[in-house]
Amino acid sequence: MARPNLTGPIAVILLFVIWEGSVQGFGIREFLLPAPSVILSEAWTIRGAILNHTLATLQTVLLGFAAAVLISLPLAMAIASSPVISAAIYPLLVITQSIPKVALAPILIVALGANEVPRVIVTFLVAFFPLVVASVAGLLAAPPELIELGRACRAGRVQQMLRIRLPYAVPFVFGGLKVAAALSVVGAVVAEFVGADAGLGYLIQTSMAFFRTPLAFAAVVILALMGMTLFALVGLMERVLFPWSTSSQTNIPAA
Amino acid sequence: MILLSGVGKTFRGRDGGRVEALSDITLRVAPGEFVAIVGASGCGKSTLLRLVAGLVPVSLGRVEVSGTLVSEPRADTAMVFQAPTLLPWADVLRNVTFPLRLMGKATRTTEDEARVLLAKAGLTGFETKLPRELSGGMQQRVAICRALLQQPRVLLMDEPFGALDALTREEMSIELLRIWAETGAAVLFVTHSISEAVLLADRVVVMSPRPGRIADVIQVGLPRPRDFAQEGTPAFHDAAQRIRALIYAKKEAAHGAA
Numbered sequence: 001m002a003r004p005n006l007t008g009p010i011a012v013i014l015l016f017v018i019w020e021g022s023v024q025g026f027g028i029r030e031f032l033l034p035a036p037s038v039i040l041s042e043a044w045t046i047r048g049a050i051l052n053h054t055l056a057t058l059q060t061v062l063l064g065f066a067a068a069v070l071i072s073l074p075l076a077m078a079i080a081s082s083p084v085i086s087a088a089i090y091p092l093l094v095i096t097q098s099i100p101k102v103a104l105a106p107i108l109i110v111a112l113g114a115n116e117v118p119r120v121i122v123t124f125l126v127a128f129f130p131l132v133v134a135s136v137a138g139l140l141a142a143p144p145e146l147i148e149l150g151r152a153c154r155a156g157r158v159q160q161m162l163r164i165r166l167p168y169a170v171p172f173v174f175g176g177l178k179v180a181a182a183l184s185v186v187g188a189v190v191a192e193f194v195g196a197d198a199g200l201g202y203l204i205q206t207s208m209a210f211f212r213t214p215l216a217f218a219a220v221v222i223l224a225l226m227g228m229t230l231f232a233l234v235g236l237m238e239r240v241l242f243p244w245s246t247s248s249q250t251n252i253p254a255a
Numbered sequence: 256m257i258l259l260s261g262v263g264k265t266f267r268g269r270d271g272g273r274v275e276a277l278s279d280i281t282l283r284v285a286p287g288e289f290v291a292i293v294g295a296s297g298c299g300k301s302t303l304l305r306l307v308a309g310l311v312p313v314s315l316g317r318v319e320v321s322g323t324l325v326s327e328p329r330a331d332t333a334m335v336f337q338a339p340t341l342l343p344w345a346d347v348l349r350n351v352t353f354p355l356r357l358m359g360k361a362t363r364t365t366e367d368e369a370r371v372l373l374a375k376a377g378l379t380g381f382e383t384k385l386p387r388e389l390s391g392g393m394q395q396r397v398a399i400c401r402a403l404l405q406q407p408r409v410l411l412m413d414e415p416f417g418a419l420d421a422l423t424r425e426e427m428s429i430e431l432l433r434i435w436a437e438t439g440a441a442v443l444f445v446t447h448s449i450s451e452a453v454l455l456a457d458r459v460v461v462m463s464p465r466p467g468r469i470a471d472v473i474q475v476g477l478p479r480p481r482d483f484a485q486e487g488t489p490a491f492h493d494a495a496q497r498i499r500a501l502i503y504a505k506k507e508a509a510h511g512a513a
């Protein structure tokens with residue numbers, strides 16, 4: 001495991017340098033593509049407002065992500081525990097996934113009011129599906145020998161699920177959690193585009209309406225950072241809480 | 256203790272075909288008796304243990320333990336599987352105590368007893384290691400400790416020493432005999448090694464393949480406690496020779512028929 005891997009950060013810095021250089025060198029107009037230095041200085045002038053937008057979005061992201069975790073794991077266990085439940089629930093899940101969330105958001109806002117609730121629901125809807133799929137795959141991945149060991153120890157269905165299948169699924173679940181964390185950010189922004197008076201999605205829309213492209217870019221950069229941070233935090237949590245999981249993940253392809 | 260009468264087992268394959276794994280098995284194992292099972296690969300040895308463990312139902316006949324019909328796994332039966340089958344997320348100590356914790360039978364002394372067993376198996380210092388940090392042979396020893404910790408009345412062992420090197424194998428054999436003598440469990444012990452069967456067992460069941468049947472049962476007349484010095488005795492050679500003859504006679508008969 002090569003710890004201080006600097007390739008990624010260097011590539012990002014290089015991208016920004018090329019970006020800055022091209023904008024300056026080719027004289028690209030600011031409302032088309034602002035240079036990173038312009039983005040930074042414009043954002044800095046309204047840093048208080050940007051902080052508030054960031055916190056508003058973060059709240060939606062975290063609530064939606066939390067809802068996804070709280071609902072996906074029991075749902076995955078129900079699906080994995082019985083073919084009948086699985087056959088009943090899976091089509092419904094696929095239907096929720098086939099509906100474009102952008103189309104759903106305005107309907108939810110009319111139904112539930114222009115507040116945090118519909119935004120969290122949209123975030124949840126975007127984030128939970130990959131988590132359910134990964135968790136079900138993990139719960140069903142326990143090798144038959146381990147299941148037989150559980151049976152030999154007179155484990156019932158609940159014990160088999162909680163003491164054997166669930167621990168075995170941990171690397172898979174974390175694979176799903178990482179995807180869900182990144183998707184939560186997407187979901188929150190989609191919801192904010194449709195109905196919000198704060199948040200980075202709202203900032204992007206209002207900025208573009210007034211041709212303040214650098215502010216929209218600033219919001220995009222912050223969203224990217226937010227997604228990356230959540231992704232990294234999930235990975236960190238896995239390493240701290242389940243130290244046996246991370247290295248076994250190199251053997252088990254997380255769904 | 257263990258009673259199999261007229262037991263047959265037929266598996267239905269996914270393609271609809273049937274595999275007759277065992278046919279007309281009748282065997283009685285007394286309490287505290289050590290019975291080894293030898294036979295060619297695929298002749299149904301693991302299946303036989305699974306039937307006694309209550310993990311798969313019989314197709315014909317009946318399996319009893321302590322006078323009651325076996326229809327599900329019993330608390331007083333422990334099994335060492337052909338593969339170590341350890342929980343990848345639990346360290347050695349928690350793997351060994353897993354069955355007792357699962358059955359709600361763990362007490363304050365369980366962990367200390369586990370440490371004693373692990374020491375006997377040469378695993379002191381590995382208590383907090385994960386299975387993937389152990390060699391295959393060490394994993395198998397953990398699995399053996401896990402079964403012994405349950406202090407079963409019926410101990411089913413499916414080639415438990417298969418993954419061990421010759422030296423560890425001999426050490427573990429003697430240790431197993433010592434623990435078995437203390438607990439007085441009825442043991443069904445599957446092995447591919449004729450000398451191991453003779454060294455350990457009171458009786459050796461020789462099985463013939465397709466379908467798995469009992470070809471014969473050889474009494475091993477060696478006195479206990481056993482040790483490796485007995486390998487040189489005429490009684491040892493005699494028993495080993497009779498087993499070998501049975502196995503090869505069956506092979507030749509099969510070849511002749513084909």
Ligand SMILES: Nc1ncnc2c1ncn2[C@@H]1O[C@H](COP(=O)(O)OP(=O)(O)OP(=O)(O)O)[C@@H](O)[C@H]1O
Binds near residue numbers: 300302
């Ligand atoms: N679950 C199953 N479904 C279908 N067939 C099975 C099943 N388990 C075992 N068999 C068949 O039963 C026969 C006996 O298998 P078993 O595993 O008991 O053999 P074995 O004597 O333990 O062999 P080995 O020495 O190689 O471990 C084989 O032909 C096998 O294909």
Ligand SMILES: [Mg+2]
Binds near residue numbers: 300301337413
């Ligand atoms: Mg076998």
